[in-house]
Amino acid sequence: MEEPKLIKVVGAAIIKDGKVLCAQRGAGKSLAGYWEFPGGKIEAGETPQQALQREIEEELLCEIDIDKKVCTSDYLYDFGNVQLTTFLCHLIEGMPRLTEHECIEWVEPSQMPRLRWAPVDHDAVTRISGM
Numbered sequence: 001m002e003e004p005k006l007i008k009v010v011g012a013a014i015i016k017d018g019k020v021l022c023a024q025r026g027a028g029k030s031l032a033g034y035w036e037f038p039g040g041k042i043e044a045g046e047t048p049q050q051a052l053q054r055e056i057e058e059e060l061l062c063e064i065d066i067d068k069k070v071c072t073s074d075y076l077y078d079f080g081n082v083q084l085t086t087f088l089c090h091l092i093e094g095m096p097r098l099t100e101h102e103c104i105e106w107v108e109p110s111q112m113p114r115l116r117w118a119p120v121d122h123d124a125v126t127r128i129s130g131m
């Protein structure tokens with residue numbers, strides 16, 4: 001058996017006024033309709049933080065500052081093993097405008113588990129919702 005492909009991904013839990021930005025993946029994407037911390041794949045030569053800042057500029061047209069790491073977890077999908085590292089972040093420039101997500105919501109941490117999250121995001125949701 002071949003080893004599943006390791007897909008290293010970063011996600012941003014952007015906090016504003018005590019709420020967390022949650023994003024629903026758009027139609028036509030893998031895991032369409034699931035909720036996630038926005039972000040994406042780390043490209044060659046990038047640090048996780050650089051990748052996250054680039055992804056958020058692309059996906060939400062705003063700039064973030066990265067505070068600290070929440071956790072790393074992985075989940076084996078049929079297309080590969082996705083390894084997600086999630087960071088607590090805050091906005092430093094602009095307000096999110098969607099370029100590829102279906103929608104976003106600012107959610108109280110305690111209410112986050114009510115959304116249908118991508119499985120790889122569950123660990124971070126559990127940690128952040130208990131903060």
Ligand code: 9L3
Nearest residue numbers: 009011030036037038039040041118
């Ligand atoms: N993914 C899961 N949870 C997340 C992120 C940012 C990404 N919080 C999964 C969805 C895709 C893969 O990782 O299958 C790559 O993400 P993208 O580049 O499609 O955003």
Ligand code: MG
Nearest residue numbers: 038039040059
């Ligand atoms: Mg993405």
